[in-house]
Amino acid sequence: VTKIGVLTSGGDAPGMNAAIRAVVRTGIYYGLEVFGIMRGYNGMLEDDIIPMNSRSVANIIQRGGTILKTARSKDFFETEGRKKAYANLKKYGIDGLVIIGGDGSFRGAQKFANEFDIPCIGIPGTIDKDMAGTDYTIGFDTAVNTAVEAIDKIRDTMDAHDRLFIVEVMGRDAGYIALHSGIATGAENILIPETKTDIEALIHSLTEKEKRKKLVNLIVVAEGEEFGGAEEIAKVIKERVPNADTRVCILGHIQRGGAPSCHDRLVASHMGYYAVESLLIGRHNVMVGVINNKIHYTPLDMAVKERQAIGQEWMKIVKILAS
Numbered sequence: 001v002t003k004i005g006v007l008t009s010g011g012d013a014p015g016m017n018a019a020i021r022a023v024v025r026t027g028i029y030y031g032l033e034v035f036g037i038m039r040g041y042n043g044m045l046e047d048d049i050i051p052m053n054s055r056s057v058a059n060i061i062q063r064g065g066t067i068l069k070t071a072r073s074k075d076f077f078e079t080e081g082r083k084k085a086y087a088n089l090k091k092y093g094i095d096g097l098v099i100i101g102g103d104g105s106f107r108g109a110q111k112f113a114n115e116f117d118i119p120c121i122g123i124p125g126t127i128d129k130d131m132a133g134t135d136y137t138i139g140f141d142t143a144v145n146t147a148v149e150a151i152d153k154i155r156d157t158m159d160a161h162d163r164l165f166i167v168e169v170m171g172r173d174a175g176y177i178a179l180h181s182g183i184a185t186g187a188e189n190i191l192i193p194e195t196k197t198d199i200e201a202l203i204h205s206l207t208e209k210e211k212r213k214k215l216v217n218l219i220v221v222a223e224g225e226e227f228g229g230a231e232e233i234a235k236v237i238k239e240r241v242p243n244a245d246t247r248v249c250i251l252g253h254i255q256r257g258g259a260p261s262c263h264d265r266l267v268a269s270h271m272g273y274y275a276v277e278s279l280l281i282g283r284h285n286v287m288v289g290v291i292n293n294k295i296h297y298t299p300l301d302m303a304v305k306e307r308q309a310i311g312q313e314w315m316k317i318v319k320i321l322a323s
């Protein structure tokens, strides 16, 4: 490869800029020309492609979001759309791609690589951490730290008023943000999609606490919890434990933004470097991941969303530490 393109696609995640910077500067170091593709695959389709130099990625490592912007692209699902995208890449002579995104973006990349013989390398960027083939995804550490900071504040007022708080964090398919932030804030209960929620046991424990006149209780729930989100849980608790002063807080999009944590910047910088190296040595169509602190490569078509088992052991520890 001699000319590479880099894009961010799908949901944004803090640390994507650090990855873009690493890709651009590693590429330039090895004598490649690097192009930034705007708004995910849309930029390929609409010829929104800009040359990048070392300066274009100066002062972005600490910024959330993505300077290349991100989007979902309907047309890229169609063969016609991908043909158009390929023609645009050819105009610039781009012969390798780095895609920073989630499993959907990688599925698109794999298809594109098969059809047009453009090698593609994926870098996992998602706050949910639910990808096969890597222990870390860019953005998770920042998101979970944002959640911890917010929940700490909620705990202050919860404690002052003897309230029961249900805090909903992000994680449509995965409970990692809830699990990690819940443990780190000493939540009494953590409700995640990976384990079945025993609502009766929860009500029982709250009723017991109420009897002892000590109903200060923090419940952290993942938005994708099968029983329902914070509102649904609150509804049941208000009915069954009517004396509890129950409040709901949905953290929402603050979890996606903000300056990336040191950890996310490091992971992004590493992955960006190895993505370019992969293109150079012909290790094509893989996702760069980290497993047991070693760089690990997964074929793009196997880099799928994975609901990793969150063991009952974790739940036991949560219970013991909150008792």
Ligand code: ADP
Pocket: 009, 010, 011, 041, 071, 072, 073, 074, 075, 076, 077, 078, 101, 102, 103, 104, 105, 106, 107, 108, 109, 111, 126
């Ligand atoms: P994420 O990468 O965060 O999982 P999406 O699933 O929305 O986000 O995928 C991002 C984009 O990748 C889509 O809008 C589409 O352009 C492209 N894409 C996803 N799946 C496919 C597919 N099966 N074929 C072609 N393109 C795809």
